[in-house]
Amino acid sequence: MARQQTISNKLVWTVLAWILGATIFFPILWTVLTSFKTEAQAISIPPVMFDFDWTFENYETVQERSNYSRHFWNSVVISVGSTLLGLLIAVPAAWAMAFVPGKRTKDVLMWMLSTKMMPAVGVMIPIYLMVQSAGLLDSKTALVIIMMLVNLPIIIWMLYTYFKEIPGDILEAARMDGASLKNEIIYVLTPMAVPGIASTMLLNVILAWNEAFWTLNLTAAKAAPLTAFIASYSSPEGLFYAKLSAASTMAIAPILIMGWFSQKQLVRGLTFGAVK
Amino acid sequence: MKTIKKNLLATALLSATMATAASAETITVATVNNGDMIRMQGLMADFNAKHPGIDVEWVTLEESVLREKVTTDIATKGGQYDVMTIGTYEVPIWGNNGWLVPLEFDVSYDVDDLLPAIRGGLTVNDNLYAAPFYGESSMVMFREDLMAKAGLEMPKAPSWNFIMKAAKEMTDKDEGIYGACIRGKAHWGENLAFITATANSFGARWFDENWNPQFDSAEWSDTLNFYLNLLNRYGPPGASSNGFNENLALFQQGKCGMWIDATVAASFVTNPKDSTVADKVGFALAPDNGLGKRGNWLWAWSLAIPAGTEKADAAKSFVQWATSKEYLELVASKEGWANVPPGTRTSLYANPEYQKVPFAQMTLDSINAADPQNPTVDPVPYVGVQFVAIPEFQAIGTAVAQEFSAALAGDKTAEEALAAAQALTERAMDKAGY
Numbered sequence: 001m002a003r004q005q006t007i008s009n010k011l012v013w014t015v016l017a018w019i020l021g022a023t024i025f026f027p028i029l030w031t032v033l034t035s036f037k038t039e040a041q042a043i044s045i046p047p048v049m050f051d052f053d054w055t056f057e058n059y060e061t062v063q064e065r066s067n068y069s070r071h072f073w074n075s076v077v078i079s080v081g082s083t084l085l086g087l088l089i090a091v092p093a094a095w096a097m098a099f100v101p102g103k104r105t106k107d108v109l110m111w112m113l114s115t116k117m118m119p120a121v122g123v124m125i126p127i128y129l130m131v132q133s134a135g136l137l138d139s140k141t142a143l144v145i146i147m148m149l150v151n152l153p154i155i156i157w158m159l160y161t162y163f164k165e166i167p168g169d170i171l172e173a174a175r176m177d178g179a180s181l182k183n184e185i186i187y188v189l190t191p192m193a194v195p196g197i198a199s200t201m202l203l204n205v206i207l208a209w210n211e212a213f214w215t216l217n218l219t220a221a222k223a224a225p226l227t228a229f230i231a232s233y234s235s236p237e238g239l240f241y242a243k244l245s246a247a248s249t250m251a252i253a254p255i256l257i258m259g260w261f262s263q264k265q266l267v268r269g270l271t272f273g274a275v276k
Numbered sequence: 277m278k279t280i281k282k283n284l285l286a287t288a289l290l291s292a293t294m295a296t297a298a299s300a301e302t303i304t305v306a307t308v309n310n311g312d313m314i315r316m317q318g319l320m321a322d323f324n325a326k327h328p329g330i331d332v333e334w335v336t337l338e339e340s341v342l343r344e345k346v347t348t349d350i351a352t353k354g355g356q357y358d359v360m361t362i363g364t365y366e367v368p369i370w371g372n373n374g375w376l377v378p379l380e381f382d383v384s385y386d387v388d389d390l391l392p393a394i395r396g397g398l399t400v401n402d403n404l405y406a407a408p409f410y411g412e413s414s415m416v417m418f419r420e421d422l423m424a425k426a427g428l429e430m431p432k433a434p435s436w437n438f439i440m441k442a443a444k445e446m447t448d449k450d451e452g453i454y455g456a457c458i459r460g461k462a463h464w465g466e467n468l469a470f471i472t473a474t475a476n477s478f479g480a481r482w483f484d485e486n487w488n489p490q491f492d493s494a495e496w497s498d499t500l501n502f503y504l505n506l507l508n509r510y511g512p513p514g515a516s517s518n519g520f521n522e523n524l525a526l527f528q529q530g531k532c533g534m535w536i537d538a539t540v541a542a543s544f545v546t547n548p549k550d551s552t553v554a555d556k557v558g559f560a561l562a563p564d565n566g567l568g569k570r571g572n573w574l575w576a577w578s579l580a581i582p583a584g585t586e587k588a589d590a591a592k593s594f595v596q597w598a599t600s601k602e603y604l605e606l607v608a609s610k611e612g613w614a615n616v617p618p619g620t621r622t623s624l625y626a627n628p629e630y631q632k633v634p635f636a637q638m639t640l641d642s643i644n645a646a647d648p649q650n651p652t653v654d655p656v657p658y659v660g661v662q663f664v665a666i667p668e669f670q671a672i673g674t675a676v677a678q679e680f681s682a683a684l685a686g687d688k689t690a691e692e693a694l695a696a697a698q699a700l701t702e703r704a705m706d707k708a709g710y
Contacts, residue, residue: 040550043525065314125348132354216341217348220356221304221333234338235309236465237520237540239550 028252034245035059042242058246066229068250075225075251077140078215079208082147083201086155089148091197094159095185099168109160112153120150120213131218138220146218147208154207155200162196163189198265202258209255226251300331301590303358306346308577309336311543312410312617313361315607316598322606323597330590339465346582350375353584358591362406364397364576364648368665371400377581377588378403381596389601389621391640394576397648397659406578407599410540411619413642414473414572416560417527417545418534419553422446422453426533433561436477436502436571439534443510446533455510457532458503461519462681464673469573469662470536471680475499477564477571481652482664482701487710491676491698500680500690507684516685528552536562538575539642542635543614559638561645567653573662574646576619619643672704 034042036054062068097105127146128137136142166189174188190197212227219228230251233244259266307313317334324331335357337345346360350370362370370376381387387395387404394411398404416434423430426445431438443455459467472482480495490496507515510533512526520537524544527535528551535541548554562572579595581588597603604624607616614633616624624630625640651661658664663673676697683693 038550040528040552043529045525045529045531065317125352128348128354129352132352137354137356216337217345220306220335224335228335228337231338231341232309232336235311235521236339237538238309238311238544239521239524240309 028256031245031252032249034242035249037242037245039239039242042245043239058242059250061243062233062246062250066232066247068229071224071226071229071251072254074140074219074223075209075227075254078143078147078223078225079205081140081144082151082208083155083204085144086148086152086204087197087201090152090155090159090200091185091190093156094163095189097156097160098163098166099171109157112156116153124217127214128217137218138223140223142218143215143223143225146214147211150211150214151204151207155204158200158203159193159196162193162200165196166192195265195268198262199268202262202266206255206259300329301587302331302333303587303590303594304333304335304356305359305361305579305594306335306337306342306357307361308339308342310410310540310577311615313577315611315615316409316603319603319606319610323594326597327590327593330593332594350582350584353582355582355584355586357582358585358587359594360580360582361409361577362580363578364574365660365663365665365669367398367406367578367580368400368659369667370580371403371405375583376405377583377585377592378405379407379581379592379595380404381407381592385596385600386623389623391620391622391643393574393643393646393648394620397574397576398578406576406580407595408576408578408620409599410617411574411576411643412538412540413574413619413639413646414470414537414562415539415542415638415642416534416536416562417541418442418558418560419446419530419532419556420558421556422533423558430558430560433570434563436474436563436565439536439563440502440506440510443506443534447510452531453533454512454526454531455533456506457512457518457523457526457535458507458515459519459523459537460507460511460515460681460684461517461522462674462678463519464663464670464677466519466677467681467684468673468677471499471503471677473562473573473662474503474571476569476652476661477562477567478502479565479567479569479653481654481656483656483658483705485655485657487657487705489698489701489705491694491701496694497690500683500694503680504683504690516681536571539635539639540618542639543618546614546634559635561638561642569651569653570645572642572646574643574648575662666708668704668708672701675700675704 033049035058036056037048037052038055038057041048041052097109131137131142134142170192171184171188174184179188210227212231215225215227216231219225230244230247233240233247313336320332342361346357346362348354349356350360367376390408391411394408395404398406398408416430416439418430423442423446426442428442428445430442439456445455447453447455459470461467475481475496478495478499480493480499481490484490512518512531518526520541523532523535523537524541526532527545530553535545542557542559545551545557546554562570564570579598581591581595585591599620601621601623604616604621608629613630616630618624618636618639625636630636646661648659648661658666663669679688679693679696682688683690688696
């Protein structure tokens with residue numbers, strides 16, 4: 001009886017999980033499907049799901065009109081560059097907060113998080129002027145730095161949570177064996193925190209890849225990443241949904257594939273320390 | 277050995293010099309993603325052949341993003357763009373601020389050929405600050421078959437009363453056909469463009485001559501109540517979410533009896549590739565109420581050169597090419613006359629080939645019927661037909677647009693929406709020091 005109940009419980013949760021997953025995935029699926037429709041089919045009422053004449057016309061148009069590879073490369077440099085730079089700063093910071101906490105560590109952590117509460121547009125003009133006076137408008141350098149700063153609180157918070165799970169005794173033992181601070185972080189702490197660091201990296205690459213405020217406002221032609229590539233296909237006068245969907249599919253495909261292959265790592269990292 | 281080295285060095289230096297001489301100056305052009313603009317990008321071979329020393333980089337963006345970016349850039353003298361695509365709203369303000377380079381072209385450009393209404397909207401203190409790439413007004417696009425079925429005949433210049441009557445007769449909700457498809461989406465460039473232009477024909481105005489907001493007038497009440505009645509009775513469901521593109525989609529699928537919107541839509545609804553009603557569309561002037569002003573707007577997407585650019589000469593060469601008579605002929609030769617950017621030059625409308633395009637004359641008549649310098653029945657202190665050319669208008673306009681859209685959605689009455697519009701406009705204008 002109890003066994004039967006467990007099975008039916010599992011079934012209910014599985015069905016619910018699938019429904020939730022399908023609901024979340026549906027907009028992406030719809031975007032991909034729309035990218036293979038003509039503009040007329042894309043807006044047809046009632047909408048067509050699969051029963052339409054599949055066409056690659058939109059992808060051809062997007063390829064002809066835009067320099068996809070340049071936008072793609074800019075996205076890679078900005079997202080990976082800002083994440084690596086962020087980790088360089090965040091690993092020592094999170095180590096200090098996790099293993100040598102001070103009286104105000106919690107306050108500092110909260111303060112860092114509070115910077116995420118301000119709408120980005122609130123600091124738009126000062127940051128724009130700073131970037132402009134540094135001669136870095138429309139440069140990847142500026143975006144790597146800004147994306148790093150934007151995501152740094154999240155990186156530090158995530159790493160801090162992972163580091164807190166690592167027993168301090170192990171680090172102490174390393175210290176007693178004569179390990180320097182640098183060696184302790186590089187050879188003892190980091191290998192133990194690899195799942196956490198990896199998931200932090202992955203999540204931040206995704207966040208930086210999808211960021212569409214600073215990447216749109218601080219770039220023009222040279223450093224514009226895939227977010228700007230997508231934005232160029234929206235039109236105030238004229239149908240554009242199918243072409244926009246093709247551009248969106250091309251923009252999200254790399255990060256979707258990366259997420260697909262690394263989902264185990266991502267889930268493991270995100271649930272690390274969730275159950276004590 | 278030494279001689280070889282010397283020769284190699286000399287060759288390298290010479291190559292470097294030649295490469296520098298041959299390297300082109302690159303200008304960055306910011307533009308919206310409209311069909312005419314995209315077509316131009318495909319015709320750049322002609323420009324490159326005529327100006328081999330100039331390379332063009334394109335930054336194509338959605339309208340509101342573009343507006344935000346170019347405004348930030350020009351206000352801070354960011355210098356990211358050498359040519360900007362801006363509208364008739366920005367030109368008077370930016371021209372007055374000294375943010376744009378005045379445009380002076382040689383005789384071959386024939387500046388007097390520009391349509392007077394469009395040229396007037398882009399001129400500040402007798403200086404032309406932007407060259408029109410394409411111009412538009414608004415007009416009535418209607419289904420000739422449904423009009424005939426309703427036993428009515430669309431006049432060339434209909435009244436609002438006729439529009440209400442025709443909408444009633446053409447509506448067949450069981451068949452999914454709605455008499456009037458009109459913008460309801462909340463934005464100063466969407467529903468408010470239509471409502472403000474309509475208000476002009478009802479004798480309403482945004483401000484009196486002393487900049488006092490006028491939403492508490494009887495004319496505004498008549499305008500908004502008419503708009504709400506028309507759409508609530510004969511408009512499609514969810515009209516408060518419909519902008520240009522949503523109505524275009526509805527019309528192309530045969531769901532609308534009439535669509536009052538931008539003249540540029542004529543080429544879309546008559547294109548058999550996308551439109552199911554391409555051969556059944558008629559055109560008429562925007563309606564009036566017999567007060568001497570029609571409910572049509574005036575807009576021109578134009579190319580301007582920001583004062584901060586260091587490449588003004590190259591930018592000017594590009595602007596001159598893109599807005600010239602020769603460019604219109606180039607488009608006609610490659611894509612046909614129906615695809616030529618409309619509404620900028622008098623000579624285009626005198627061209628017998630262009631006169632064969634079904635919507636050509638109606639577009640010209642609509643543009644000529646709009647007067648941005650005197651847009652209303654009673655005098656006003658501002659320029660602009662469907663907008664007020666002051667920097668504060670974007671924020672005020674969108675807030676007012678939200679009130680009107682809420683009234684259309686049924687969240688408030690017309691009177692409540694107008695009272696809120698009056699209060700918020702008074703507050704904003706006080707704050708701005710008017």
